[in-house]
Amino acid sequence: MFKKVMILVVTAVMFAATGSTAADFYGTLAKIKETGTIVLGHRESSVPFAYIGPEGKPVGYSMDLCMKAVEAIETELGMDLEVKLVPVTPQTRIPLIANGNINIECGSTTNNLTRQEQVDYAYTTFITGTKILTKKGSGIKEIEDLAGKAIALAQGTTNERAIKENIEKLGVKDVKILSVKDHAEGFLALQTDRVDAYSTDHILLFGLIAKAKDPAAYEVVGRFLSFDPYALMLPRDDSAIRLVVNRTLAGLFRSGEIKDIYNKWFMSDIPGSQALMVPMGDTLEMNFAVQSFPK
Amino acid sequence: MNYNWNWSILTAEPYLGWLVSGLGWTLLVSALGWIIAFTLGSLIGVIRTLPSKPLRLLGTVYVELFRNVPLLVQMFIWFYVLPELVGEDLGRWMKRDMPFPEATSAILCLGTYTASRVAEQVRAGIESIPRGQVMAGYAMGLTTKQVYRYLLIPVGYRIIVPPMTSEFLTIFKNSSLALTIGVAEVLYQARQIENYTFQGFEAFTAATLIYLVVTMIVVFVMDRVEAKTRIPGYGVQGNT
Numbered sequence: 001m002f003k004k005v006m007i008l009v010v011t012a013v014m015f016a017a018t019g020s021t022a023a024d025f026y027g028t029l030a031k032i033k034e035t036g037t038i039v040l041g042h043r044e045s046s047v048p049f050a051y052i053g054p055e056g057k058p059v060g061y062s063m064d065l066c067m068k069a070v071e072a073i074e075t076e077l078g079m080d081l082e083v084k085l086v087p088v089t090p091q092t093r094i095p096l097i098a099n100g101n102i103n104i105e106c107g108s109t110t111n112n113l114t115r116q117e118q119v120d121y122a123y124t125t126f127i128t129g130t131k132i133l134t135k136k137g138s139g140i141k142e143i144e145d146l147a148g149k150a151i152a153l154a155q156g157t158t159n160e161r162a163i164k165e166n167i168e169k170l171g172v173k174d175v176k177i178l179s180v181k182d183h184a185e186g187f188l189a190l191q192t193d194r195v196d197a198y199s200t201d202h203i204l205l206f207g208l209i210a211k212a213k214d215p216a217a218y219e220v221v222g223r224f225l226s227f228d229p230y231a232l233m234l235p236r237d238d239s240a241i242r243l244v245v246n247r248t249l250a251g252l253f254r255s256g257e258i259k260d261i262y263n264k265w266f267m268s269d270i271p272g273s274q275a276l277m278v279p280m281g282d283t284l285e286m287n288f289a290v291q292s293f294p295k
Numbered sequence: 296m297n298y299n300w301n302w303s304i305l306t307a308e309p310y311l312g313w314l315v316s317g318l319g320w321t322l323l324v325s326a327l328g329w330i331i332a333f334t335l336g337s338l339i340g341v342i343r344t345l346p347s348k349p350l351r352l353l354g355t356v357y358v359e360l361f362r363n364v365p366l367l368v369q370m371f372i373w374f375y376v377l378p379e380l381v382g383e384d385l386g387r388w389m390k391r392d393m394p395f396p397e398a399t400s401a402i403l404c405l406g407t408y409t410a411s412r413v414a415e416q417v418r419a420g421i422e423s424i425p426r427g428q429v430m431a432g433y434a435m436g437l438t439t440k441q442v443y444r445y446l447l448i449p450v451g452y453r454i455i456v457p458p459m460t461s462e463f464l465t466i467f468k469n470s471s472l473a474l475t476i477g478v479a480e481v482l483y484q485a486r487q488i489e490n491y492t493f494q495g496f497e498a499f500t501a502a503t504l505i506y507l508v509v510t511m512i513v514v515f516v517m518d519r520v521e522a523k524t525r526i527p528g529y530g531v532q533g534n535t
Contacts, residue, residue, distance in 0.1 A: 091486060095495050117299070118493045150391070155483070156490040178397070179477040192379060194390045 047207025317484030331406025336413025
């Protein structure tokens with residue numbers, strides 16, 4: 001009898017002891033907890049997702065979403081974190097995530113399957129596609145009109161590949177392509193008449209127009225030449241940090257707070273530029289609805 | 296570090312073709328830039344040692360201007376700013392109809408920048424010749440032009456072969472900055488390979504090796520040249 005009681009008591013104590021110990025963090029969360037710092041990569045001229053505002057600090061739609069995720073990570077780890085901001089370009093963003101130099105990339109990065117071999121993504125936060133920016137009166141309305149003209153493309157973007165593939169597929173002849181480093185240079189080339197068009201994701205084109213000295217001189221033309229869903233980039237094979245970020249995003253989608261954040265950056269005046277006035281649209285609304293995972 | 300190595304992309308088409316074409320552009324831009332740098336630099340270097348004060352001032356202004364502005368800024372100025380300053384028609388031609396606008400800007404930029412450095416080397420070489428030699432030349436009845444032609448330039452250039460080799464290697468490496476204005480040279484192609492395959496480390500290793508091999512070849516050749524052109528008994532210490 002005594003033996004039976006003792007066995008019961010020991011088992012009970014063992015269960016109590018293993019009950020609710022603090023979860024062991026691994027991967028990126030462990031590293032963040034250890035250093036007390038979270039490193040966010042941001043773009044410098046991707047209006048309105050992540051760009052340097054008039055006060056010299058990075059601001060934007062993706063930045064706001066990232067900061068919400070940082071708050072959630074702070075809660076998860078039970079500590080305050082120092083936020084380090086590192087500028088990235090289309091060239092450097094994937095290597096920096098892959099080797100752990102930045103923990104989350106907050107910009108205008110397209111989620112595609114090839115990139116998923118090197119990095120991971122949170123839930124889609126915006127949907128866009130490749131379009132063409134040109135000066136009014138240039139006579140360019142679709143990609144076929146680029147025959148015999150010059151276009152600037154940012155090296156390393158999905159749009160560069162989309163335009164090149166479409167030019168080959170549709171047999172558009174004699175297109176001169178100027179390779180530039182980022183959107184600011186591409187727009188400069190268009191502004192100074194070095195090229196007739198610049199192409200990137202359509203929403204970024206609206207951002208470039210809004211920041212220009214003479215917005216009325218430019219227009220975005222053509223059909224969508226690619227499907228580009230944007231998402232925050234995360235390190236690969238790290239479900240823990242992805243869960244925290246996704247949980248935050250799903251919460252924003254569920255409560256409808258995402259609409260306020262969206263309107264703040266797309267339907268009203270933003271730091272350093274006029275309002276873009278791009279309404280959410282059915283596809284993006286459906287995107288948020290479908291990703292509103294319950295708790 | 297979560298990285299999947301894949302060296303086979305370097306030998307696969309089209310990436311190998313891209314690297315070869317990139318190498319071609321690097322060599323072209325560097326070689327043509329060097330031709331400009333050497334001729335213009337020699338001219339400026341000689342001008343800086345002439346007896347005439349206004350000419351010396353001209354040389355100094357050139358060297359200080361081109362030496363002190365960062366090369367990347369100069370690239371931008373040649374490519375983006377210059378066409379805006381030369382007037383409507385010429386500017387438009389430069390931006391649209393001129394063949395290879397990016398390569399031309401890169402060659403002119405590299406050439407003028409390196410010329411300022413070559414000028415300093417040439418000046419150092421000429422000024423290192425003892426004043427006694429120059430005075431002896433004048434005493435023998437040589438004109439200034441003859442002093443330069445028979446005395447200062449032949450001896451001066453042989454002295455500066457090693458730093459001149461360095462300048463040539465530097466222009467070769469500086470040609471990589473041309474990628475910022477769109478020239479498809481080796482480093483640009485390495486980045487392009489990285490974009491398409493995400494195998495960045497392999498691509499940049501390939502670019503590094505290409506640069507190393509070419510510079511080794513140049514050093515090998517210039518070592519022979521230096522040995523041949525060395526003046527026996529002239530230098531105090533040199534014995535390489």
